[in-house]
Amino acid sequence: MKKYRVLIAKPGLDGHDRGAKVIAKFLQESGFEVVYTGLHQTPEQIVTSALQEAVDAVGISVLSGSHNYVFTEVVELMKAKGIGEIPVFGGGTIPEDDIPPLMEKGVKALFRPGTPLDEILAKIKEIIG
Amino acid sequence: MKRDQLKQKSAAWESETEAGLKKRPERKEEFQSLSGLDIKRLYTPTDLPDFDYEKNLGFPGEYPFTRGVQSTMYRGRFWTMRQFSGFGSAEETNQRYKYLLANGQTGLSVAFHFPTLKGVNSDHQLARGEVGKCGVAIDSLRDMEILFDGIPLDKVTTSMTVNHPAPALLAMYLTVAEKQGVSWDKVGGTIQNDPLKEFFAQKSYIWPPRESVKLLVDTMEFCAKNVPQWHPVSISGYHIREAGSTAQQELAFTLADGIAYVEAAIERGMDVDSFAPHLSFFFDAHMDFFEEIAKFRAARRLWAKIMKERFGAKNPKSMWLRFHTQTAGCSLTAQQPLNNIVRTGYEALSAVLGGTQSLHTNSFDEAEALPTEEAVTVALRTQQILANETGVANTIDPLAGSYHVEALTDAMEQAAVEYIQKIDDLGGMVAAVDAGYPQSEIMRASMEYQKSVETGEEVIVGVNKYIAEKESPIPLLKVDDEVERRQIERIEDTKLNRDNAKVDACLDRIRDTARSGDNLMEPILEAVREYALLGEICQSIVAVYGAYEDPAVF
Amino acid sequence: MDYAQEALNGSVLAGARLIRLLEEGDPAGIEGLKKIYPHAGQAFMIGITGPPGAGKSTLVDRIITEFRGRGKKVGVIAIDPSSPFSGGAILGDRVRMQRHATDEGVFVRSMATRGHLGGLSRATFQAALVLDAMGYDIVLVETVGVGQDEVEIVDLAHTTAVVSLPGMGDDIQAMKAGILEIGDIFIVNKADRVGSDDVVRQLQVMLEMRDYSATNWTPPVLKTIASKSEGIIELVDAFLEHRDHLVSTGILDTRVEERELHFFKELVKEMAYEKINTAAGGAKKYAMLTEALKKRETDPYSAAETLMEHLKVDM
Ligand SMILES: Nc1nc2c(ncn2[C@@H]2O[C@H](COP(=O)(O)OP(=O)(O)OP(=O)(O)O)[C@@H](O)[C@H]2O)c(=O)[nH]1
Ligand SMILES: [Mg+2]
Numbered sequence: 001m002k003k004y005r006v007l008i009a010k011p012g013l014d015g016h017d018r019g020a021k022v023i024a025k026f027l028q029e030s031g032f033e034v035v036y037t038g039l040h041q042t043p044e045q046i047v048t049s050a051l052q053e054a055v056d057a058v059g060i061s062v063l064s065g066s067h068n069y070v071f072t073e074v075v076e077l078m079k080a081k082g083i084g085e086i087p088v089f090g091g092g093t094i095p096e097d098d099i100p101p102l103m104e105k106g107v108k109a110l111f112r113p114g115t116p117l118d119e120i121l122a123k124i125k126e127i128i129g
Numbered sequence: 130m131k132r133d134q135l136k137q138k139s140a141a142w143e144s145e146t147e148a149g150l151k152k153r154p155e156r157k158e159e160f161q162s163l164s165g166l167d168i169k170r171l172y173t174p175t176d177l178p179d180f181d182y183e184k185n186l187g188f189p190g191e192y193p194f195t196r197g198v199q200s201t202m203y204r205g206r207f208w209t210m211r212q213f214s215g216f217g218s219a220e221e222t223n224q225r226y227k228y229l230l231a232n233g234q235t236g237l238s239v240a241f242h243f244p245t246l247k248g249v250n251s252d253h254q255l256a257r258g259e260v261g262k263c264g265v266a267i268d269s270l271r272d273m274e275i276l277f278d279g280i281p282l283d284k285v286t287t288s289m290t291v292n293h294p295a296p297a298l299l300a301m302y303l304t305v306a307e308k309q310g311v312s313w314d315k316v317g318g319t320i321q322n323d324p325l326k327e328f329f330a331q332k333s334y335i336w337p338p339r340e341s342v343k344l345l346v347d348t349m350e351f352c353a354k355n356v357p358q359w360h361p362v363s364i365s366g367y368h369i370r371e372a373g374s375t376a377q378q379e380l381a382f383t384l385a386d387g388i389a390y391v392e393a394a395i396e397r398g399m400d401v402d403s404f405a406p407h408l409s410f411f412f413d414a415h416m417d418f419f420e421e422i423a424k425f426r427a428a429r430r431l432w433a434k435i436m437k438e439r440f441g442a443k444n445p446k447s448m449w450l451r452f453h454t455q456t457a458g459c460s461l462t463a464q465q466p467l468n469n470i471v472r473t474g475y476e477a478l479s480a481v482l483g484g485t486q487s488l489h490t491n492s493f494d495e496a497e498a499l500p501t502e503e504a505v506t507v508a509l510r511t512q513q514i515l516a517n518e519t520g521v522a523n524t525i526d527p528l529a530g531s532y533h534v535e536a537l538t539d540a541m542e543q544a545a546v547e548y549i550q551k552i553d554d555l556g557g558m559v560a561a562v563d564a565g566y567p568q569s570e571i572m573r574a575s576m577e578y579q580k581s582v583e584t585g586e587e588v589i590v591g592v593n594k595y596i597a598e599k600e601s602p603i604p605l606l607k608v609d610d611e612v613e614r615r616q617i618e619r620i621e622d623t624k625l626n627r628d629n630a631k632v633d634a635c636l637d638r639i640r641d642t643a644r645s646g647d648n649l650m651e652p653i654l655e656a657v658r659e660y661a662l663l664g665e666i667c668q669s670i671v672a673v674y675g676a677y678e679d680p681a682v683f
Numbered sequence: 684m685d686y687a688q689e690a691l692n693g694s695v696l697a698g699a700r701l702i703r704l705l706e707e708g709d710p711a712g713i714e715g716l717k718k719i720y721p722h723a724g725q726a727f728m729i730g731i732t733g734p735p736g737a738g739k740s741t742l743v744d745r746i747i748t749e750f751r752g753r754g755k756k757v758g759v760i761a762i763d764p765s766s767p768f769s770g771g772a773i774l775g776d777r778v779r780m781q782r783h784a785t786d787e788g789v790f791v792r793s794m795a796t797r798g799h800l801g802g803l804s805r806a807t808f809q810a811a812l813v814l815d816a817m818g819y820d821i822v823l824v825e826t827v828g829v830g831q832d833e834v835e836i837v838d839l840a841h842t843t844a845v846v847s848l849p850g851m852g853d854d855i856q857a858m859k860a861g862i863l864e865i866g867d868i869f870i871v872n873k874a875d876r877v878g879s880d881d882v883v884r885q886l887q888v889m890l891e892m893r894d895y896s897a898t899n900w901t902p903p904v905l906k907t908i909a910s911k912s913e914g915i916i917e918l919v920d921a922f923l924e925h926r927d928h929l930v931s932t933g934i935l936d937t938r939v940e941e942r943e944l945h946f947f948k949e950l951v952k953e954m955a956y957e958k959i960n961t962a963a964g965g966a967k968k969y970a971m972l973t974e975a976l977k978k979r980e981t982d983p984y985s986a987a988e989t990l991m992e993h994l995k996v997d998m
Contacts, residue, residue, distance in 0.1 A: 002707050003770070003797075013243040013255050014263070015332025015679075018373045021572060022579050025683055028771035035793045038681045038778030039332060042254055045784040049777065051696055052790055054703035064243050065498070065608065066258025073257075082696050095497045095605050096463075113463045113496055114592040117583055337910075565736075675911060680736075681778045 009037040014064035043073035062092040087127040163417035164375035172532035196526040203522035209487035215240035215265035219275035222265040238288040240264035246333040248294035248667030251616040260613035273301040287318040293335040295322035300657040319360040329567040330368035336674035351650035370413035373575025381548030389558040405447030414476040423537035425483025454480035455489040461496040465591035469493035568682035643673035687715035719816035726815035730836040732828035733846030738872040740779035741909035758814030803835040849878035874906040
């Protein structure tokens, strides 16, 4: 059976990595291979990492208010690099209002704080297909 | 004799009650605090076998300070109501400060945006999208002048939450005071400047652990000489807790950080009683009411013992653990946000019953964004109601003598002592950080917590129970992306309007001083006065100290 | 998309996908591998092994910088263990190397061991081959090694560097067992910590007891402070020196030949086994004989002969 491979990244200068690490750990415990980029990533770094690692999905955690910039940039860059079909998901402090425009731009799932991990897992599997 | 009788009676009561459980079971098999301490059905004097009033509690203002550091506490003066705030540009935040002061807030507290916390300028590549978003953008003295425009620095006390770049921000603040004609001995406030927890909590680090402690001692030394009313460090458990630790870990790691700082200052040749009275602390007030109160009380008692017994402090003020509290940001929910007002209210109450010196109450909309003016006002009013209407501030440490609270206080202290022992065995906090110890402890605790939320064992109203079918949205504060553009323009403008040769010379001096190991405060002050950018100053230090990289401990 | 051809043309995307196919054991991957095979054999393969947290990834990061400075393209395969419980893995070596993420001359691929004790799965060898064929001059392979199981790294690497660090105490003694045998270069990292000279001395003493007549190469012991980029130039020089030594003595060719031969044998074994399972009645016979062995009704030698007889008839 094919293993799920997912990239988990923390963009920008914000160091609040609790969410990213809990998700990474949880996905590992659910049998995923999780490539963790660590903190302080630029959109370019995230996208080239996804490219080299041939992952099935890219997950990004943003708590710094920069979600509009980061997700838009990552989705655009992925398209430009020919990996536009790899689903992008994310979480953090993303106000409800900002979610629909980001989904329109191509983000496949955005999890609000408090989303149960099982729900996140199911959704990630669904968007990977 | 009487004690034995009580013991027997209480055992009899327990077994009778146990027997009745078959018919009427309790809500759960086992009851635990939020941080995993076992909670008994009932507490009686038998739970405090060694209780000795003088030894365990003493009187307010007297060793071991369990009941409070001052003899009158809130009967003298309420705690300082200090709302942490900052967003967008210095201009916008300056307006918010003036609003808060006009509404009865008694101290300022600056929230900086991430680029400032990381010591980089707003035009840095990684700052894209973050400028002014989670705090105010400060790139140089110029922004700081605007931030405090019209606010006399001898009339307010200010708290600044910034860590590795703290010396530079402190220098900016002091320079603004200078320009206002306020002498440094009249300037009061606190700068967080607690570098070690950055490696395992907030992760706004710049240079490596050892070097960061060295810089902290520089500021302690400088303040002791030049800014006597300033607290050069606020040893912070808040971020440790927010990173997912338990209450015990928060307490233990905070005090262990404090121990590392005291040791470093003593090593520098400072007399413990010369600097210890200026140490201050900062804790989180989470949802488990009694556990939090126990944590605050245990913190005071344990720190007093550490200072007296471990470091031989003589001045009682050196043994004081004075602390600021913030209600738990991580307890706020994006779902049904108005519920957060209630959460914050209870958390604030625990901080007050725990004897905090100052308090920040979170706004109900902060799970999703920085607070609106309306939300901030409710948060401030929460404190004002607590102080003025409930009467809880009329007597000192009202929960002392509660069998439950005293037993929890003991348990909390004991757990912290064990952690501190473990850290001592590893060679102190710097070595423990190198070994990834606090990192992995916190990771473990946050995974466990997350799982208990998943199973519903831990209930979060509106999130995993009592979920609303439909939520009514609340207005959120939006920081204009224009701020980023303007801030970058201002950097360009600052560079054009300063004496760049002088700035370069100042930065050279910073590098030279970093190499020589002398105190860096003076060279940093000089650079600040010449409008060196925060990023330039920090990069000059990095050139010598190296940059820290997170080992990503799981 | 013809991943193999595209990869040879320089497409990182195609190379990454080909490696993924190989990792998943997809037959299409093997087809690709055949296509790229003639183009491989140019890269210098370096193995970096040592205990968890020794600073291997940090070293790799700095080695990349040094090789890039010398104009070389660098591929990296960083291996982390799979969880024996969930089969999942957190692959975190990349964290240290992210400064190179946007450098087109660098390709970093993280891999989980997926149950391979030695840390190297067949996919690791195949991935290294892909990077080689894609034109990466240097291929660095990072594996966790604690004493016994990492021997496989020498099957892949031309030069194997073993990383140790101060404060290992008894671990150094334990290392003697397996890992000392495989190092061509020994690195004592974290030399900024007390006790690094002790480790260097201990290693030297232990290495003196080794017999070098077969290779004529005495492994150097080098001190590094990876986090401060100290000792990296010397380390890279040592890698190249070892490579020159392997070339000039002809050992490199022998090693490569041996490796190909080894693979050939492995593949023959595997394919023969596959054949048995697919041949008419083969799987059944195999199962029967396994049962008989368990009941001690036969011995392994007779069982194998019986199976071969059976196949001769039916094939
Ligand atoms: N003091 C010191 N620390 C170092 C040095 N090299 C690496 N480190 C630190 O050691 C820790 C582990 O480094 P890694 O490079 O992740 O080690 P590793 O061997 O790859 O670890 P695993 O892949 O988990 O086995 C990190 O915190 C590094 O910053 C060094 O020379 N001196
Ligand atoms: Mg590694």
